[in-house]
Amino acid sequence: MASAPQPQLPLFYKDLLPLNSRDHANWKAGTLESAEYLSVTHAIPVTSDEFVDAQRHFPIVFTAGDSPLPIALFGLNEGVNTFVGPDMKINEPIYLPAYARRYPFILAKLQPDSDDMSLCFDPSSGLIGNLDDGLALFDGEGKPTEYTEGVLDFCRRFEEAGQRTKLFMEELGKLDVLMDGEIAITRNDMPDKPFIYRGFRMVDENKLRELPAAKLEELAKNGMLMLIYAHLFSLNLMRGIFERQLAQGKVPMTAEGAPAGALN
Secondary structure (H helix, E strand, O other): OOOOOOOOOOOOOOOOEEOOOOOOOOOEEOOOOOOHHHOOOOEEEOOHHHHHHHOOOOOEEEEOOOOOOEEEEOOOOOOOOOOOOOOOOOOOOOOOOHHHHOOOEEEEEOOOOOOOEEEEEOHHHOOEEOOOOOEEOEOOOOOEOHHHHHHHHHHHHHHHHHHHHHHHHHHHHHHOOEEEOOEEEEEOOEEEEEEEEOOEEEEOHHHHHOOOHHHHHHHHHHOHHHHHHHHHHHHHHHHHHHHHHHHOOOOOEOOOOOEOOOOO
């Protein structure tokens, strides 16, 4: 079984294999009971479709660089996920982004010169294989089961949401309302040493307010304004994530005892 072409694997995925009825006729999908694959990830991609749900639980910011993408922050420092406990489980009700929920499956291009996408999976996950228990991937005639069809539909809808997110980000670029973000958080016991978090982008509220009334009305009608405000409201959760890190002993300090805050 040959792996799909993978010059650079997406976040979480260590390998990719295309799912097919010839090689995987009797394979089953197990239940994902561990969140270990999330445990050292502080930022997970989100689609614009998810802003309203995600902003209740996480700050939503945009990556730095020429092609920014929206991400939900599970921690404020590299390698810190404040929602995955020592038992490698998420022990509280949160909105888990679709990017993470689709794992270990993904739609991927098998040929770089083709737009066709195939349902693939990460064989290193241990969730897909010739298992004794689990959900069958194909029936006795080699046709995808209802479970597999559901996975494929979920991955297709995720790709469609990704296209809408791309258009959303392109429109933000045209509006020129993004700015380099900086958040300063001060601990009560260290009032003179704020933790400064940079390396992300956010909407500039001043630029947003300066947009022409006609443009703001247009953004309100097409739903973009609601998404922008969901992003802005979510920034209030930055301190909450910081407090979670602090309570878990995951706020890094430099050798000199100074804060070592950084998103990048």
